[in-house]
Amino acid sequence: MIKDEILKITESLPPNVRLVAVSKFHPEEALMEAYKAGQRVFGESHVQEMQHKHDALPTDIQWHFIGHLQTNKVKYIAPYVALIHAVDSPKLLAEISRQGIRCGRRIPCLLQLHVAQEDTKFGFTPDEAEAFLSQGEWQSMTGAEIRGIMCMASLTDDEHQIASEFEQAYQFFLHAREHYFANQPTFCECSWGMSDDYPIALRHGATLIRIGSRIFGARQY
Numbered sequence: 001m002i003k004d005e006i007l008k009i010t011e012s013l014p015p016n017v018r019l020v021a022v023s024k025f026h027p028e029e030a031l032m033e034a035y036k037a038g039q040r041v042f043g044e045s046h047v048q049e050m051q052h053k054h055d056a057l058p059t060d061i062q063w064h065f066i067g068h069l070q071t072n073k074v075k076y077i078a079p080y081v082a083l084i085h086a087v088d089s090p091k092l093l094a095e096i097s098r099q100g101i102r103c104g105r106r107i108p109c110l111l112q113l114h115v116a117q118e119d120t121k122f123g124f125t126p127d128e129a130e131a132f133l134s135q136g137e138w139q140s141m142t143g144a145e146i147r148g149i150m151c152m153a154s155l156t157d158d159e160h161q162i163a164s165e166f167e168q169a170y171q172f173f174l175h176a177r178e179h180y181f182a183n184q185p186t187f188c189e190c191s192w193g194m195s196d197d198y199p200i201a202l203r204h205g206a207t208l209i210r211i212g213s214r215i216f217g218a219r220q221y
Contacts, residue, residue, distance in 0.1 A: 002030060002215055005214060013202070018209075019041065021034050021212070028053060031053065034215065041061075042063060043066040043085070043212075047065075064082055064085060065086075068088065078100060083189075085191050087109045093141055096109055109144050111146060111149055113149050115169050126172050148189030149173040149176065152194075169192060170204050173205065189207050191209075192204075192209075195215075
């Protein structure tokens with residue numbers, strides 16, 4: 001049952017870690033079952049689907065956008081999105097800032113770090129992220145607030161490789177916090193770990209874990 005899985009996962013988490021229930025492709029009824037179990041943070045990766053659920057479900061839900069976000073779709077979720085996990089380019093951050101200013105808010109974001117051994121993953125390489133932060137343009141993007149780092153591990157059964165990739169992301173987070181966000185306590189989020197690898201993520205600094213299939217079962221397309 002959804003309720004049982006929610007409780008099992010949340011009770012096993014350290015106090016500083018939050019569960020993002022990845023609800024994409026699942027019906028509103030399933031989300032409501034998780035909601036009744038106390039879950040308030042849900043992750044979606046399609047703007048139209050998130051819009052529909054946002055309008056239909058309780059207003060105290062925090063909606064996290066966890067997928068690849070196109071710049072022309074930012075305006076639709078800018079008024080209410082609680083966190084955009086996967087900022088994978090300077091262009092996207094600039095558009096999020098522009099839409100945040102339009103809405104009178106600073107939209108919380110995470111920079112997506114590409115640490116996986118796969119070409120299909122989006123994100124900044126560590127060197128690209130370092131260059132972007134050191135150039136400082138992001139500091140003038142006042143409608144967006146960088147809250148931390150997000151990554152996805154390689155799709156592999158090799159737990160040592162997964163651990164190494166999460167640790168690489170965590171070390172970059174620590175470096176960025178020290179060098180670029182030392183006076184910003186809101187820079188505190190590390191989003192990595194999914195249904196199969198979140199126990200590894202917890203050992204390597206994760207503060208947000210994104211779990212879908214373990215809670216909701218197979219996707220319903």
